[in-house]
Amino acid sequence: MNRVKEGIGKVEYNSPEATEAIDRFLQSAGFEFECSKIVGRKFENTADHARYLRNGGCSKIIEALAAPVIPS
Secondary structure (H helix, E strand, O other), X not given: OHHHHOOOXXXXXXXHHHHXXXXXXXXXXXXXXXXXXXXXXXXXXXXXHHHHHHOOOOHHHHHHHHOOOOOO
């Protein structure tokens, strides 16, 4: 996403950065991709979802995605 924001490219879902982010997400979400299956419920609207996040929901996933990437 930074590449698009900086005007130097488009989102490439097969790039190493994107693949790393998807892998982090899946590992932290128990290899599930659908939100309602991850949290065990459906959200009424964006405000309901925001409230859930504000109250600590999905913190494991957010922390995994926010962690610094260690170059290999």
